[in-house]
Amino acid sequence: MFQSKGQIMDPAAKAGLSARQNASNALLSSPVHFEEPGSTGKLPFHPVPSAIVYCEGNFAENDGKTANGLVRHSKAYRIVSVIDSGHHGCDSGQVLDGEINRIPVFGSLEAAISHHRTVPDTLIYGMAPSNGKLSCNDRKVVLEAISRGMNIVAGLHEYLSEDPEIIAAAKSWTVTVRDIRKPRLSKDMRLFDGSIARVKAIRIAILGTDCAIGKRTTATLLERALNAQGIKTVLVGTGQTGLMQGARYGVAMDAVPPQFCCGELEGAVLAAYESEQPDVILIEGQGALSHPAFCTSAFILRGSQPDAVILQHAPARAHRCDFPEMAMPDPSDEIALIEAFSDTKVIGVTLNHEGLTDAEINAAIRNHARTLDLPVSDALSCPPAHLAELVLSAYPQLRPVPGKAAL
Numbered sequence: 277m278f279q280s281k282g283q284i285m286d287p288a289a290k291a292g293l294s295a296r297q298n299a300s301n302a303l304l305s306s307p308v309h310f311e312e313p314g315s316t317g318k319l320p321f322h323p324v325p326s327a328i329v330y331c332e333g334n335f336a337e338n339d340g341k342t343a344n345g346l347v348r349h350s351k352a353y354r355i356v357s358v359i360d361s362g363h364h365g366c367d368s369g370q371v372l373d374g375e376i377n378r379i380p381v382f383g384s385l386e387a388a389i390s391h392h393r394t395v396p397d398t399l400i401y402g403m404a405p406s407n408g409k410l411s412c413n414d415r416k417v418v419l420e421a422i423s424r425g426m427n428i429v430a431g432l433h434e435y436l437s438e439d440p441e442i443i444a445a446a447k448s449w450t451v452t453v454r455d456i457r458k459p460r461l462s463k464d465m466r467l468f469d470g471s472i473a474r475v476k477a478i479r480i481a482i483l484g485t486d487c488a489i490g491k492r493t494t495a496t497l498l499e500r501a502l503n504a505q506g507i508k509t510v511l512v513g514t515g516q517t518g519l520m521q522g523a524r525y526g527v528a529m530d531a532v533p534p535q536f537c538c539g540e541l542e543g544a545v546l547a548a549y550e551s552e553q554p555d556v557i558l559i560e561g562q563g564a565l566s567h568p569a570f571c572t573s574a575f576i577l578r579g580s581q582p583d584a585v586i587l588q589h590a591p592a593r594a595h596r597c598d599f600p601e602m603a604m605p606d607p608s609d610e611i612a613l614i615e616a617f618s619d620t621k622v623i624g625v626t627l628n629h630e631g632l633t634d635a636e637i638n639a640a641i642r643n644h645a646r647t648l649d650l651p652v653s654d655a656l657s658c659p660p661a662h663l664a665e666l667v668l669s670a671y672p673q674l675r676p677v678p679g680k681a682a683l
Contacts, residue, residue: 324351324352324353324354325353325354325396325397325398325427326353326354326355326356326392326396326397326398327346327350327353327354327355327356327396327397327398327399327400327429328355328356328357328358328359328385328388328389328396328398328399328400328421328426329342329343329346329347329355329357329358329359329400329402330343330358330359330385330399330400330401330402330403330414330417330418330421331343331358331359331360331402331403332359332360332361332403332413332414332417333360333361333362334360334402334403335358335360335362335363335368335371335372335381335402336363336371336372338488338597338598339403339404339405339406339488340360340402340403340404341404341488341492341517342400342401342402342403342404342431342516342517342520343358343360343400343402343403344372344493345492345493345496345517345518345520345521346400346402346517346520346521347368347369347372347377347379348372348373348493348496349496349521350520350521350522351521351522352520352521352522353398353400353429353520353522355379356379356392356396357379357380357381357382357388357391357392357396358379358380358381358382358402359381359382359383359384359385359388359417360381360383361383361384363381364381364382364383364387365380365381365382365383366380366381367379367380367381368380368381373656385399385417385420385421385424386420389424395424395425395426396426397426397427398426398427398428398429399417399418399421399426399427399428399429400429400430400520401414401418401428401429401430401431401432404431404488404516404517405432406598408432408433408434409432409433409434410430410432410434410436410439415441415442418430418436418442419441419442419445422442422445422446422449422451423445423449425449425450425451426451427451427452427453427454428442428446428451428452428453428454429454429456429520430453430454430455430456431455431456431457431515431516431517431519431520431528432455432457433457433530433531435455435457435458436453436455437453437454437455437458456516456519456520456528457516457528457530457531458531459527459528459531459532459533462533462536465532465533465536465539465540466536466539466540466542466543467535467536467538467539468538468539468542468578468579469539469542471542471543471546472542472545472546472579472580472581473581474546474549475545475546475549475557476549477510477549477553477554477555477556477557478555478556478557478583478584478667478671478674479545479556479557479559479580479581479582479583479584480556480557480558480559480582480583480584480585480586480623480667481558481559481561481576481577481580481582481584481585481586481620482494482495482498482558482559482560482561482585482586482588482626483561483564483565483573483576483577483585483586483587483588483610483614484561484563484564484587484588484589485564485566485587485588485589485590485604485605485607485610486563486564486567486590486593486596486597486604487562487563487564487567487569487570487596487597487598488597489564489588489589489590489593489597489628490588490590490626490628490655490656491560491561491562491588492513492515492517492518492560493655493656494586494588494626494655494663495511495518495558495559495560495561496511496518496521497655497656497660497663498558498586498655498663498664498666498667499511499558500660501660501661501663501664502555502556502664502667502674504660504664505661505664505676506676506677507555507556507664507667507674507676508552508553508554508555508556509554509555509556509557509558510524510525510548510552510554510556510557510558511523511525511557511558511559511560512525512526512541512544512545512548512557512558512559512560512580513525513526513527513560514526514527514528514529514541514559514560514561514562514572514576515528515529515530515560515562516528518560523560524548525544525545525547525548525551526544526560527540527541527543527544529541529562529572529575529576530562530570530572534571534575537572537575537579538575538578538579539579540579541559541575541576541579541580542579542580545557545559545579545580555674556667556674557580559576559580559582561573561576561588562576564596564605564610565577565610565613565614565617566605566609566610566613567596569599574617577614577617577618577620578618581618581619581620582618582620583620583621584620584621584622584623584667584670584671585614585620585621585622585623586622586623586624586625586626586666586667587607587610587611587614587622587624587625587626588625588626588627588628589607589610589625589626589627589628589644590604590627590628590629590630590631591627591632591640591644592629592630592631592632592636593628593630593631607625607644607648608647608648611648621670622650623650623651623666623667623669623670624650624651624652624653624666624667624669624670625644625645625648625650625651625652625653626652626653626654626655626663626666627640627641627644627652627653627654628654629654629656629657634657637654637657641653641654641658651665651666651669653665653666
């Protein structure tokens with residue numbers, strides 16, 4: 277899926293730190309604020325801040341999936357540049373998908389800031405390392421960004437808002453630190469109570485055969501494709517990237533104590549339904565039900581009680597991400613496991629085309645459709661209507677009436 281095809285960008289004017297700090301300070305109601313996002317219900321919206329995404333050594337790679345997702349789609353932040361010295365001077369869209377998006381990649385924070393007229397509002401830590409922790413070099417970049425008056429957003433399991441050095445720096449420079457994965461206090465969490473039965477919208481979970489396989493990208497594009505056809509659709513996020521992108525409803529599932537996972541997700545789906553009254557609710561998947569390192573898919577199936585599942589698979593991936601000794605499962609086996617585990621039905625398959633040529637993508641779509649006897653598409657290389665058709669073929673009652681538009 278990820279290919280490097282760089283294009284040199286023209287330099288812009290030098291940053292103005294004082295202007296950026298004045299604008300940042302005007303948005304703050306207290307000297308320092310460490311944000312803890314609510315884990316269910318409608319997430320708050322604020323004026324869209326500008327952001328640099330830090331992804332050193334990992335942009336367009338599996339561990340750079342947060343940066344990859346933010347470059348492709350972001351409602352909560354206006355992404356202005358990416359940091360990865362391996363792609364310095366390139367256009368991030370060209371690197372990621374072979375299409376220019378005019379978001380440049382720089383080799384350092386200093387180079388990125390110098391490119392912009394004012395210092396951007398935020399530095400987003402755009403990587404998802406398997407250990408979930410900040411490296412020594414990454415820490416230096418975070419502290420440098422703080423000293424430039426930039427707010428920090430991270431999705432690590434290590435909470436930067438509890439780090440003494442980062443706390444001190446943030447207070448000194450009057451900036452915010454936001455840990456996307458930091459859950460609410462247990463006393464405020466919700467247990468599953470069966471309220472999901474009140475949700476009349478069609479619920480579809482986007483699951484996969486592995487982690488970092490494109491489930492969130494497919495869910496985002498499917499939401500867009502269905503709404504474009506007049507089918508009101510809402511996406512419930514379940515991971516840090518989706519919440520960073522601006523998902524209005526969701527919870528970072530892997531940061532919630534297991535006892536509360538099903539209830540927290542149930543609450544988010546219920547809030548999306550009651551507030552939006554959509555035709556379809558999509559639930560972003562995490563990990564894989566068959567993967568021994570992750571339990572989130574089980575909680576997603578239990579908590580959201582989906583009517584249907586779309587399965588994401590990477591045909592050219594030989595082994596599980598970060599587990600070279602663990603072979604990828606056959607999608608037919610994953611489908612059988614999902615349908616045995618939960619009262620649901622897999623209605624289609626989407627492919628991650630990493631490592632495949634155009635001809636191989638088309639062949640993989642045909643072969644999987646024949647073998648699995650299901651509709652198959654590739655969310656990135658096929659037209660959006662093909663993706664929407666996975667849902668419409670299973671639920672023909674959703675086919676839009678001419679003249680109807682999504683709200």
